Amino acid sequence: AKKIILDTDPGIDDTMAILFAEAHPDIDLIGITTVYGNATIDNGMHNALYLKQRFSMEALVAKGTDKPLIRDPVGATVVVHGEAGLGDVTAPHSLDTKAIEKPAHQFIIDSVRANPGEITLVAVGPLTNLALALKAAPDIVDLVKEVVVMGGAFGENDHRGNVTPFAEANIHDDPHAADKVFTASWPVVIIGLDVTEESFFTSEYLDELRDDAGEVGQFIWDISRYYLKFYSEKVGMDGCHVHDPSAIAYVIQPSLFKTRRGPIRVVTDGPAEGMTIQKVDQRNYMNDEWRLFPAQQVGVEVDNKTLLSLYRETL
Ligand code: BDR
Numbered sequence: 001a002k003k004i005i006l007d008t009d010p011g012i013d014d015t016m017a018i019l020f021a022e023a024h025p026d027i028d029l030i031g032i033t034t035v036y037g038n039a040t041i042d043n044g045m046h047n048a049l050y051l052k053q054r055f056s057m058e059a060l061v062a063k064g065t066d067k068p069l070i071r072d073p074v075g076a077t078v079v080v081h082g083e084a085g086l087g088d089v090t091a092p093h094s095l096d097t098k099a100i101e102k103p104a105h106q107f108i109i110d111s112v113r114a115n116p117g118e119i120t121l122v123a124v125g126p127l128t129n130l131a132l133a134l135k136a137a138p139d140i141v142d143l144v145k146e147v148v149v150m151g152g153a154f155g156e157n158d159h160r161g162n163v164t165p166f167a168e169a170n171i172h173d174d175p176h177a178a179d180k181v182f183t184a185s186w187p188v189v190i191i192g193l194d195v196t197e198e199s200f201f202t203s204e205y206l207d208e209l210r211d212d213a214g215e216v217g218q219f220i221w222d223i224s225r226y227y228l229k230f231y232s233e234k235v236g237m238d239g240c241h242v243h244d245p246s247a248i249a250y251v252i253q254p255s256l257f258k259t260r261r262g263p264i265r266v267v268t269d270g271p272a273e274g275m276t277i278q279k280v281d282q283r284n285y286m287n288d289e290w291r292l293f294p295a296q297q298v299g300v301e302v303d304n305k306t307l308l309s310l311y312r313e314t315l
């Protein structure tokens with residue numbers, strides 16, 4: 001099985017991704033590292049520990065950072081994910097599970113060094129923990145198997161942003177961290193809005209999951225009530241996009257996605273703050289610092305039908 005560390009801001013679709021990774025036999029979820037984003041770091045942490053306890057997960061849980069590298073924090077997205085991150089579901093106040101002592105970025109560094117070439121980092125929240133790991137231990141770029149990121153939007157299928165017209169939430173939350181992660185010389189695959197907004201969990205699909213997937217199906221249904229309300233009121237959809245679970249789907253079955261290659265940068269301030277851009281043309285420019293950066297992959301097409309049945313069969 002593929003060893004992964006899932007860096008996450010749980011989060012409704014984050015929870016859908018965690019339970020997917022936990023359920024699939026080809027994935028060995030060795031760690032969950034948390035980051036601020038959909039919820040505050042404390043609420044996100046509590047949610048991760050609750051999932052570990054409730055679903056008897058072996059993954060170690062490590063607490064990450066509570067704020068972006070440079071920019072001012074955007075704040076928890078209560079309108080999308082609810083007061084504490086799981087919609088109308090509240091985790092019990094006291095839990096029997098605990099986080100490990102080390103901070104998230106140190107857990108990432110130590111795990112990657114102990115398993116050279118074996119660990120895939122899957123990041124489905126703001127990229128601050130990964131940037132901190134890179135800064136403290138630049139050697140990990142040669143030791144990580146792959147970095148799979150849910151974030152960004154590259155204009156394919158007219159998808160450009162969700163929190164601003166030109167920025168996706170995870171990247172907008174910490175554009176400086178994202179730019180560090182994308183320009184580092186480790187292999188990155190981005191599963192952004194270009195593909196995640198092409199897959200839909202309709203309310204009917206979620207009802208079927210509740211009926212067919214036991215306790216996990218019921219739990220996903222319960223947390224998704226709030227999310228669906230947001231989607232119907234603010235996006236005008238009867239269902240939701242498949243953001244974070246799509247990154248896990250890529251790890252399980254990369255052939256579900258078509259990708260394109262080229263170096264990637266992030267706009268760190270100004271009117272397009274948080275916008276992700278990729279150079280794909282082969283022209284020569286007088287002034288081209290882009291050639292200094294590694295080519296990374298961006299998902300541009302998805303077989304959403306197969307993805308939806310993979311998710312359902314796994315759970
Ligand atoms: C991303 O932002 C968060 O709200 C979701 O959990 C997902 O990771 C989508 O833009």
Ligand code: CA
Nearest residue numbers: 011014124125
């Ligand atoms: Ca997320």
